[in-house]
Amino acid sequence: MLNPEYSNPFETFKIFTDNIKNNKHFSFVRFNDGELGMVLKRDPVYSTVCKRWGKQMSDECEKLLNILNKPLRYFVGVDSKYLRGIESEFTEIINPGLNLVTSHAFHYQPNDKFLDFLNLLKEKNTIIVGPDYLKDLNFHKEHVITPIEFVWKSTQTIKKDIIERVSKYDNVIIVYSASIATNYLIDEIYDELGDKVTQIDIGSTLDPYCGVASRTGHFKFMEDNNIKVKTIITRK
Secondary structure (H helix, E strand, O other), X not given: OOOHHHOOHHHHHHXXXXXXXXXXXXXXXXXXXXXXXXXXXXXXXXXXXXXXXXXXXXXXXXHHHHHHOOOOOOEEEEOHHHHOOOHHHHHOOOOXXXXXXXXXXXXXXXXXXXXXXXXHXXXXXXXXXXXXXXXXXXXXOEEEEOOOXXXXXXXXXXXHHHHHHHOOOOOEEEEEOOOOHHHHHHHHHHHHHHHHOEEEEOOOOOHHHHOEEOOHHHHHHHHHOOOOOOEEOOOO
């Protein structure tokens, strides 16, 4: 199901970082277990999000599916482990021409490799889209601050802010950490700008570097790398 060239997280990471070094633009969005559970309406994900955030989430599920029905020209990262055994169920509801790749290209990397990646972003015209606490990383030229809760409700406001900031630079890299709003934003901005910019869905990978634990796996990572836990949050 995955494009063989982009099925290995470590090889895919190298390809993506080489592209950044050479100003070769691309866009990469992730559909991990949460997004896939919503698209496929599979429990426990689907029932959990509807119970927690209301019936409106049914509409958000349809929006995500509509993206996957388009003839996308960018990389769509999927969690192949989650899809194991239900690949046919997934491929039946998406556009058959999608370039499906591993969704783990960034957050499976060793700490030293990921820090090299952040240093690379410092050299570029990078815009970070995510919560206020990401400012502590200081690898970006611009920061579009997003709410932590119900961020998808602010998609159009965030998009307008991104477009305005992109216009100030050449060879822009947009790094997103904005829940499912990321999926909407990458798609809409790609429709407008195409490969004139690079867009990367980084998910919650940056959180531990800010002392924020927003996933259960963050605690061990932070302990292993001597990073103090300052805040524990639930990303919505």
